[in-house]
Amino acid sequence: MKPVEIAKNIYWVGALDWNVRDFHGYTTYKGTTYNAYLVVDEKIALFDAVKEPFKSDLIQNIRQVLGPRGIDYLIVNHVEPDHSSSLPDLMKVVNPGKIFCTSMGRNTLLEHYHREDWPYEVVKSGQTINLGHRTVKFIETRMLHWPDAMFSYLEEDRLLISSDAFGQHWCTSERFADEVEQSELMKHAAKYYANILLLYSPLVKKLIETVTKMGLKIDMIAPDHGLIWRESPSRIIDAYDAWSGQKPRRKALIIYDTMWHSTEKMARAISQGLAEEKISVQLLDLKTNHRSDIVTEVLDAGALIFGSATLNNGMLPTMADMLHYLRGLRPQNKIGAAFGSFGWSGEAVGLINQAMEEMKIKVVDPGIKVKFFPRQEDLKICEELGKKVGKVLKEET
Numbered sequence: 127m128k129p130v131e132i133a134k135n136i137y138w139v140g141a142l143d144w145n146v147r148d149f150h151g152y153t154t155y156k157g158t159t160y161n162a163y164l165v166v167d168e169k170i171a172l173f174d175a176v177k178e179p180f181k182s183d184l185i186q187n188i189r190q191v192l193g194p195r196g197i198d199y200l201i202v203n204h205v206e207p208d209h210s211s212s213l214p215d216l217m218k219v220v221n222p223g224k225i226f227c228t229s230m231g232r233n234t235l236l237e238h239y240h241r242e243d244w245p246y247e248v249v250k251s252g253q254t255i256n257l258g259h260r261t262v263k264f265i266e267t268r269m270l271h272w273p274d275a276m277f278s279y280l281e282e283d284r285l286l287i288s289s290d291a292f293g294q295h296w297c298t299s300e301r302f303a304d305e306v307e308q309s310e311l312m313k314h315a316a317k318y319y320a321n322i323l324l325l326y327s328p329l330v331k332k333l334i335e336t337v338t339k340m341g342l343k344i345d346m347i348a349p350d351h352g353l354i355w356r357e358s359p360s361r362i363i364d365a366y367d368a369w370s371g372q373k374p375r376r377k378a379l380i381i382y383d384t385m386w387h388s389t390e391k392m393a394r395a396i397s398q399g400l401a402e403e404k405i406s407v408q409l410l411d412l413k414t415n416h417r418s419d420i421v422t423e424v425l426d427a428g429a430l431i432f433g434s435a436t437l438n439n440g441m442l443p444t445m446a447d448m449l450h451y452l453r454g455l456r457p458q459n460k461i462g463a464a465f466g467s468f469g470w471s472g473e474a475v476g477l478i479n480q481a482m483e484e485m486k487i488k489v490v491d492p493g494i495k496v497k498f499f500p501r502q503e504d505l506k507i508c509e510e511l512g513k514k515v516g517k518v519l520k521e522e523t
């Protein structure tokens with residue numbers, strides 16, 4: 127895609143990746159974009175770059191705006207390879223006089239590309255550089271979501287170039303958030319938050335407070351993935367504020383896997399109990415739902431109920447995968463319970479309870495184990511569990 131002027135003399139010069147479907151364990155059903163921004167002022171500055179296979183898109187776009195000349199400054203807000211793996215080639219072509227990055231950014235660039243000879247210029251939070259008519263202020267955003275990360279704020283344009291924050295993995299021909307279907311946009315933004323930033327929610331809260339205190343006037347937020355927030359950018363900041371609060375809703379997820387459908391029958395009975403308590407409930411079979419989509423639903427759910435049959439003295443591998451992934455993202459403020467069918471030793475429910483305790487999910491019931499196929503009375507007990515979880519959730523929300 128050709129360059130797009132997003133504000134006077136500021137161009138999107140990134141690349142569209144329609145085909146990527148996996149982003150380190152996160153399913154990107156609709157691809158993604160690698161956004162880079164070129165500012166043409168007395169000094170020419172490029173903010174971020176693209177993934178290596180897309181380097182010619184970036185170089186062509188820069189050429190379209192600048193012709194054969196190089197750039198003065200390269201700003202590396204974040205070193206992860208989706209934004210920097212084109213640098214070894216790009217550096218030869220555009221030959222910047224300086225690379226601005228955080229101190230961790232410099233180390234991380236060295237640890238990736240082993241180039242001691244690049245012209246690093248380490249900046250700290252609050253530091254500014256002048257491009258001529260513009261001032262760029264850097265704001266370190268350590269651990270959001272890597273230690274090297276920072277934002278670049280263009281004061282006169284009131285433009286926040288926000289690196290991975292506020293992004294979405296969604297490839298579209300449009301460049302602005304106000305040009306696309308809104309509910310789909312927010313779903314992609316939520317999935318991105320849930321899978322990439324949930325773990326750092328306390329830091330997100332702090333960052334929002336810091337930025338508010340700094341009194342930055344923001345007319346536009348340009349992230350490194352997906353669409354640019356132009357009309358009321360406060361919308362995505364408010365969404366981050368809400369998501370980082372992890373306030374539980376009256377919503378329950380029954381996440382399960384089954385071999386011969388007994389655990390599934392139990393899942394359906396539990397969902398009945400929850401529905402009777404007027405709790406919104408979703409049945410999520412781990413064979414048909416990807417962990418990264420389930421985590422998106424976890425974001426505002428109040429109750430997580432996990433079900434697994436016992437296989438070889440353990441839980442099913444899909445459940446181990448799910449719990450492992452979820453534990454890493456440290457969800458807060460959830461209640462939970464476990465259930466499952468078994469044949470002789472029946473370890474799955476106990477192991478799930480253990481995992482929930484480790485994650486500080488409040489386990490509201492010892493859980494239900496049914497030997498082989500459930501009888502009507504077993505299913506009744508499952509329904510009662512659903513009601514019980516529903517009642518506790520209503521007390522807590």
Ligand SMILES: Cc1cc2nc3c(=O)[nH]c(=O)nc-3n(C[C@H](O)[C@H](O)[C@H](O)COP(=O)(O)O)c2cc1C
Binds near residue numbers: 437
């Ligand atoms: C390959 C295999 C291994 C199993 N290993 C165990 C086990 O170690 N302990 C146990 O209690 N049940 C074990 N079971 C029995 C299942 O847990 C039992 O069939 C249960 O009812 C399956 O529930 P589902 O219909 O939800 O898959 C095993 C079953 C299979 C097929």
Ligand SMILES: [Fe+2]
Binds near residue numbers: 204206271272290
């Ligand atoms: Fe990243």
Ligand SMILES: [Fe+2]
Binds near residue numbers: 290
């Ligand atoms: Fe990224």
